[in-house]
Amino acid sequence: MTSTLDTLLTEREAELPAGILDEGAKREIRRATLTAVCVPGYQVPFGSREMPVARGWGSGGLQVTLGVIGAADTVKVIDQGDDAGVNATNLRRMIAGTTGCADTADTREATIVQTRHRVPEERLRDGQVLVLQVPVPEPLRGVEKSVIECARMHAEGDYSAMWVSLYEDLVRNGMITRTTGYPVLVGGRYVLATTPIPRWDVPRLHESDHLSLFGAGREKRIYAIPPHTDVRPLTFDDVPFEVEYAPGARCVLCGSDDVFLVEAGTTGAYACSDTEWCARVREGDADIQAHHERAPLHLLPDPAARLRAPATTTARPERPRPALPEGQDWALRVDGLGKVFGPGAADAVPGTGPDHGTAISPATGAIVAAWDVSFDVAPGEALGVIGESGSGKSTVLGCVIGDEQATAGHVRLAALDEGRTDLLTLPGDARRRLRVDSMAVVHQNSAAGLDLRVTAGGNIAERLTAAGWRGYHDIRRRAAELLDRVEVPLSRMDDPVRTFSGGMRQRVQIAKALATEPPVLLLDEPTTGLDASVAAGVLDLLRGLLAERDIAAVVVSHDFAVIEALTDRTLVMQLGRVVERGLTDQLFHDPHHPYTQRLVAAARR
């Protein structure tokens, strides 16, 4: 009797045969590979299968090769540039043995070259495919451990953390010390890990004639660099990218000094890592001249060029401050802003507020943290928002910044679309970009605004690189100017911010916020938590900075002294509502609302 399983097996028999990967899996891999070619540098997820070699031993490269290879192909496999190594040998016999394709050690004969850690010295031609085995496909892992955050950074093209790491490297070591797997920008869009190939090989991926496919089996990613794609190593405009170099080294076998050399023996000798090239040079079967012209000799390390300040400054992205449209005098405008935590929106509001003495909705039990809050701020003006903790002032600021999702209302920036677009309708990435150059924030907690592991200069570099600055010296100069202005000693510029006092951290945060000269500055309790004398110094600084700039500032504080020192007009908030508004001086001298009177009395004590 035929069982159900037998029947199933018979029906699928056409697909059966074999090898080390079933045909369905190969189709999946080809689909992922095609996607990768269409979106250069993007890591395409795929259902990586388990291979007869372990994860990390080329299981990704092997799958890519098996996915694209046919019996008519000729495959070459190298590891460290060597055809005869055990790993290369093992993979080659596996590929040739299960696909029936031919194998070769001669790069010129190969249609597919699978490799680990090298690109052949011989020029790869149009039509050839280079398959690279990738142990770690994520170039951002060194600066960001969360895979969710890495995905966001790629999606938004937000690579400032990477730039900061290069900046910090230069500050600490005087040079970029990244070794292999150097990050590159592909097609001007995605940062990609060049697997651990040496820097020497990186230029060979730029505008190449061949197709490069990258397979990461363990992490289940495929990515590609199609022929004739722009591939640029990440480095500042005025800091040259450097390839490996050993002074005076030559291959002991073939005498070449324009190839990637590895140590040979323990006596200081070197030899070609690409054993095929080495053998062909010795046999006179290599176009040495053409190879020499392509070798990245112009990228050999030049300590003098490394941190030499350029004679002319590179172009820094200056963004002209747009003039305010006719008849509009505000830089930031907030209308009817509301935030409800918990069930309900407008229907939760009745029965809450100062008149009812509670923020908790009798209808839904939700907390109405803020409701119907409206204000605008003009360039050169500072607006204060004062209230006790729980009054909703920080919630309002959070909604303006984008940390909180507002329940109701509109927020507009004159710098964005002449104030026509409501920020609250924008997705998270657009709001994040606005925080780079249109609306900066100084947080109460410096850890929220700074990376405490990074130097003071590096924190400012984070903002500048996000805004598109790519000149190392320009960034240094700008950071120094800013730190000087906020009275942080320049001797501390290259110290990690975690070694700074609270007042000093706030100064660095202010310098970072002002780095791109944003038209709007939001200050959330900027001096709370500082000693009185330190706070006074920071307030003096802020007053001076606001006075000399055409910036629109919103200052949130529970402290009338801060509001009085910095602002022209003030809103008083209680239980989520604005209970009084007016000129700061008048409010302070003649408060009308009983709540304001209490605040003022408390400030005078």
Next chain:
Amino acid sequence: MGYSGARGGLEAILAAEDLVRRARDHAPAPWAPTEQITARFRLAVDRVLGEAGLYHEDTSAAALRQAEGDPLEAAHLVRAHRSTLPRLAVSEPVDPDEMVVLRRIVPAFREPDGPQLLGRTTDYTGRLLEQPAGPPPRQSRTPATPPDRTETQRRPGRFLDLLRKLDLVVDHRRADDPEPFDITRKPARPPAERSAALASMARAETGALVALWYRSILGPDGDIHEVTLGEVRHGRLPLRVRHPHTGNPVRVGEFRVTEAEAIEDLDGADEDRSRFDVGYGLCFGHNERKAIAMANLDVANRRFGRTGPLEQLLLLTTDGLDSAGFLEHLKLPHYVTFRSMVERKQAMRAAGEADEGPRVAEPAGQECR
């Protein structure tokens, strides 16, 4: 030059393979047939088929023999074997309530719905090493023929259902019935749905999962607080596929699983503190450690997976093939990458000797506006 630079890599590989075959396949001891391995090393076989994600005892046993008893290596052999096989059909959803229990413990309740069935366990046997020269004599105590079990004894009620009846559980059941995430076809990465985390745990390396569970209790960032095991069971479930011609579900076999439900106290500000939450664990074969760890981690992941590192840890760090493969790849030649590292060290030193000195902040170039 190192071994990989040596000519004749193939000869070296063949010689190594030959050495393994001679010592393993022709060891001076009787051959271990597959049925001996499945009968005598039941738990090792179960562990391999669970971590491999392929339920077939004989395949698992053959892999264990070939891997000289290394369960991780055996799981690799089975998974690589499965990569060569086409997918014939997708089974019908399995209803764990159909399980015929071989063992069933409800620690949280004295007299649950149905029996407390100790079954085949060494939980209460003193861990005393026995070193008999041959098979120990049969126990004098011959078991009485067990009476036919009643339906309740064969398929006892579920402790969770009792808790639900008492309205003591937060209900996470959803009205829609989404297809579960298939980790063998799509890479599971955070943020992922619950089924992706459950599947990853079911196939995880047992030791890795237990270590992560223990880290959640004793580690610096623990997410498991009040540990009570609701129920653990080991039993048989039927497997059904739709017949290719009639389209009707047909029973094609059965498989053993271990299932666990873990109760977690809820104490978060935005949690229903008047109820419990329950986490679920299920894995192939008899592997109680894994199922219990999985159930605890399931509920921890629901509560804290996204606010801390747990979801990423579960999805990306518990697969034995991934972690072991990456570790072992360090044995591959790395002299090209190491040369590049050495070059940067030497360049740094050369720059230092050229007396470039430590970097000092440049003075302010111009007055800040």
